[in-house]
Amino acid sequence: MEIGEILREKILRVQEYVLLSVEAMANLFRRPLYWGDICTQADIIGVGSLPIVILTGFFTGGVLALQSSSTLSEFGAKSITGQLVSLSMIRELGPVLTGLMVSGRNASGMASELGSMQVTEQIDAMRALGTDPIKKLVTPRLIATVVMLFFLTIVSDTVGTLGGGMVGTTMMNLDASQYFHTSYQALAYPDVLQGLIKPLFFGLIIATVGCYYGMSTKGGTRGVGHATTQAVVTSSVLIIAVDFIISRLMLGIFGG
Amino acid sequence: MAHSNLLPEPAPIPDANAVPVVEFSHVSIGFDGKQVLRDISFTARQGETRILLGPASCGKSVLLKLANGLMRPDSGKIYVFGEEVSALPQSDLFRLREKIGMVFQESALFDSLTVRENVAYRLREAHAEDATVEARVQEVLRFVELEHTLDKFPSQLSGGMRRRVAIARAIITHPELLLYDSPTGGLDPITSATIIDLIVKQRDVYGGTSLLVTHRLQDAYMLATHTFNRETNQMQRIPNSGLDFSTTFLVLNNTSVVFDGTLQELQHAEDPFLKEFLS
Ligand SMILES: Nc1ncnc2c1ncn2[C@@H]1O[C@H](COP(=O)(O)OP(=O)(O)O)[C@@H](O)[C@H]1O
Ligand SMILES: [Mg+2]
Numbered sequence: 001m002e003i004g005e006i007l008r009e010k011i012l013r014v015q016e017y018v019l020l021s022v023e024a025m026a027n028l029f030r031r032p033l034y035w036g037d038i039c040t041q042a043d044i045i046g047v048g049s050l051p052i053v054i055l056t057g058f059f060t061g062g063v064l065a066l067q068s069s070s071t072l073s074e075f076g077a078k079s080i081t082g083q084l085v086s087l088s089m090i091r092e093l094g095p096v097l098t099g100l101m102v103s104g105r106n107a108s109g110m111a112s113e114l115g116s117m118q119v120t121e122q123i124d125a126m127r128a129l130g131t132d133p134i135k136k137l138v139t140p141r142l143i144a145t146v147v148m149l150f151f152l153t154i155v156s157d158t159v160g161t162l163g164g165g166m167v168g169t170t171m172m173n174l175d176a177s178q179y180f181h182t183s184y185q186a187l188a189y190p191d192v193l194q195g196l197i198k199p200l201f202f203g204l205i206i207a208t209v210g211c212y213y214g215m216s217t218k219g220g221t222r223g224v225g226h227a228t229t230q231a232v233v234t235s236s237v238l239i240i241a242v243d244f245i246i247s248r249l250m251l252g253i254f255g256g
Numbered sequence: 257m258a259h260s261n262l263l264p265e266p267a268p269i270p271d272a273n274a275v276p277v278v279e280f281s282h283v284s285i286g287f288d289g290k291q292v293l294r295d296i297s298f299t300a301r302q303g304e305t306r307i308l309l310g311p312a313s314c315g316k317s318v319l320l321k322l323a324n325g326l327m328r329p330d331s332g333k334i335y336v337f338g339e340e341v342s343a344l345p346q347s348d349l350f351r352l353r354e355k356i357g358m359v360f361q362e363s364a365l366f367d368s369l370t371v372r373e374n375v376a377y378r379l380r381e382a383h384a385e386d387a388t389v390e391a392r393v394q395e396v397l398r399f400v401e402l403e404h405t406l407d408k409f410p411s412q413l414s415g416g417m418r419r420r421v422a423i424a425r426a427i428i429t430h431p432e433l434l435l436y437d438s439p440t441g442g443l444d445p446i447t448s449a450t451i452i453d454l455i456v457k458q459r460d461v462y463g464g465t466s467l468l469v470t471h472r473l474q475d476a477y478m479l480a481t482h483t484f485n486r487e488t489n490q491m492q493r494i495p496n497s498g499l500d501f502s503t504t505f506l507v508l509n510n511t512s513v514v515f516d517g518t519l520q521e522l523q524h525a526e527d528p529f530l531k532e533f534l535s
Contacts (some may be wrong), residue, residue: 117366124326125364129378129425130353132346 016216020138021208027132027139034140041144045106046152052101053152054159060093061085061160062167069172081174082183085164086157090187090195094157096243099202102149103235107210110141111231114214115224123215138211146203153199190254198246202239209235275338276301277433277465278323283332283342285318292318294511296332300465303502307476308469309533310508316469317361319508320435323467324358325349336433357426358435362442363418365410365425371397372406375424396424400454416447423454427462434458434466440475452478453491459503460484473534479503480519507533 027033069081114137117123126133161183168174213231217223276299283296292315300306310316321327322334325341334342339352365374372393373380379389397403400420410418419439426434439455440448452475459466460483470476480503482491494500505522507515509529515522522530 120362120367121360121364122366124321125358125360125366127326127350128324128353128356128358128360129381130350131377131381132350 013216017208017212020134020212020215021204023134024138024142024208024211027135028143030135032135034136037136037140038143041141042148044109045102045141045144046148049102049105049148049152050155052105053098053156056097056101057089057094057156057159058163060097060156061089061163061165064088064093064160065164065168065172065174069168069174078172078174079178080182080186081168081172082161082165082179082181083186085168086161086183087186087191089160089164090157091191092243092247094160095153095195095198095202096239098149098153098156099199099206099239099243100236102145102152103202103206103239104232106145107206107231107235108228110207110210111213111217112224112228114211115217115227116221118215118217119220119223133215138207138215141211142204142207145207146200149199149203149206150196153195157195190250194246194250197250198243201242201246205238205242206235209238274302276335277304277337278306278467279335280319280323281333281335283322283329283334285315285322285327285329291511293322293329293508296508296513298506298513298516300467302465303463305459305466305468305479305500305503306506307479307503308467308506308508309473309476310469310471311533312471314508315511316471316508317437320358320437320467320469324353324356324435354429355431356433356435357429357431359419359422359426359437359439361437363410363415363422365418365421367410369409370406371402371408371410371413371421374410374421375428377425378429392428396428397421399427399457400424414447416443416450419443419451420454423451423458427458430462430464432464434464436466436468438470439468440470440472445474448472448475449478452482455479456482456491457484459500461486476505477519480505509533 064085065081068084069078072078072081072084114123117126117137123133123137126136161180165174165176165179165183168179169176210231213227213234217227219226278300280296280298283293284291285293296319298306308316308319318327322329323336323341325336325344329342332342333340336352337355339348341349341352344352365371366377369377375393375396376389379392384392393406394403397406400423402417402420402424405413405417405421410421413421423439436455440451443451455466455468456479459479468479480499481494481497483494483500484490485492499519501518504518505515506513507522507530514527515525515530523534525531525534
């Protein structure tokens with residue numbers, strides 16, 4: 001294939017992806033909404049991801065406390081470790097790490113599940129039986145991912161700050177009440193807002209990318225494997241890129 | 257369409273004046289520069305069973321998907337129940353599909369749902385009452401002789417059983433048009449015969465129009481030469497080598513329709529490909 005053709009195909013795929021995402025979002029306002037499927041997916045994504053989100057949150061907070069307090073103590077500013085941990089967790093690491101974890105777990109899950117449905121003609125069968133697969137499969141996953149990622153991020157932020165506190169007080173001789181006081185006081189409205197807006201976008205990315213690769217799977221079981229890997233890679237890269245864009249916009253709006 | 261049947265036919269023939277249930281008019285489609293179907297035209301009338309024969313990967317599945325609006329042709333028009341499927345918006349397609357049942361090549365059962373929920377799928381989507389759903393599911397599973405598998409998952413069934421569940425799922429609302437995609441593909445001869453038995457039964461008990469694609473000539477012969485006997489509850493040969501006149505044939509080869517007619521005409525065809533194909 002020549003370059004022009006490859007480019008054309010890429011553009012076509014992006015266009016397909018955008019159409020699918022728009023359609024899936026438009027379905028939020030159309031009946032029927034498949035509540036049963038939304039709940040099942042919320043359970044798989046939310047409850048299923050809770051352990052890994054807690055574990056990564058805890059250790060990330062811990063390592064932040066470890067690294068920052070040793071650096072800060074060189075400047076005699078060890079007392080603001082709490083502030084550094086909570087700000088980093090809430091603005092950046094909570095949303096991004098939770099997003100990446102859920103992407104690894106659920107974007108791949110969606111791509112492989114919808115991908116096998118595609119290659120075994122179950123998606124065509126669904127259409128033939130009068131159900132719109134975007135309504136039945138994509139929209140519930142979209143709703144469930146956005147809602148669950150929002151709460152998982154809050155869990156991660158909380159556990160991370162707690163973890164930082166535990167590591168700081170037990171290993172770095174920080175004062176517990178000072179740690180929690182500074183970590184709470186440091187939070188301003190824009191930080192919290194930024195931290196809570198990000199997971200909404202990341203959830204959207206995970207669900208739409210996972211479902212897009214699943215629904216457009218071709219070439220049998222090998223195709224399913226390919227779709228799964230692609231979904232994780234693409235959604236992870238997009239999460240990090242969008243994180244940068246949102247951070248930049250927020251700085252623009254609220255000032256550094 | 258004009259009356260052009262010069263030969264008197266013994267069985268009741270479909271009304272030639274009615275709007276055909278399915279009509280393909282100069283349909284072409286290709287993928288990635290490879291032409292799969294070229295200028296295909298044919299019709300299926302009310303009550304007809306049209307059997308599409310053709311070698312593997314000649315576009316049989318594609319043709320059925322076109323008929324159901326799951327794919328759109330590159331050119332040409334497709335009418336189903338008088339509506340132009342090839343130009344209908346999605347929402348109208350879903351409405352039209354209420355009258356169409358489709359059995360997919362590899363059954364395409366939902367593997368996360370039990371047999372009961374697979375078969376009930378359509379009724380559930382229409383929010384039918386539980387009691388109605390249960391009764392209809394029982395009835396249709398009895399029809400395909402699989403009452404005992406209600407709570408099994410598709411992965412626990414044999415290939416032949418899955419095919420029967422797929423038929424049950426397609427016929428539960430008694431759609432006016434049935435599309436069978438290679439219903440015996442990948443099955444052993446004995447299981448294949450039971451599936452054909454079932455299709456003959458559905459044709460002769462419930463009626464309706466169907467398009468059936470297959471690459472197996474023996475299935476096609478069996479469908480044309482057998483009828484369902486309600487007393488013995490079995491399929492039997494039509495006596496005196498008679499034929500079911502509502503069952504007619506289309507042969508596809510190399511992107512085009514190379515034959516359109518009855519089994520008798522097919523057997524007397526002079527075309528070298530057909531002779532080769534039939535032998
Ligand atoms: N969605 C698709 N994308 C690309 N090629 C396809 C698609 N569906 C079918 N084809 C190609 O069309 C040809 C006919 O396929 P099919 O209708 O499945 O054959 P069969 O007659 O065995 O059912 C094959 O060469 C297949 O590779
Ligand atoms: Mg096929």
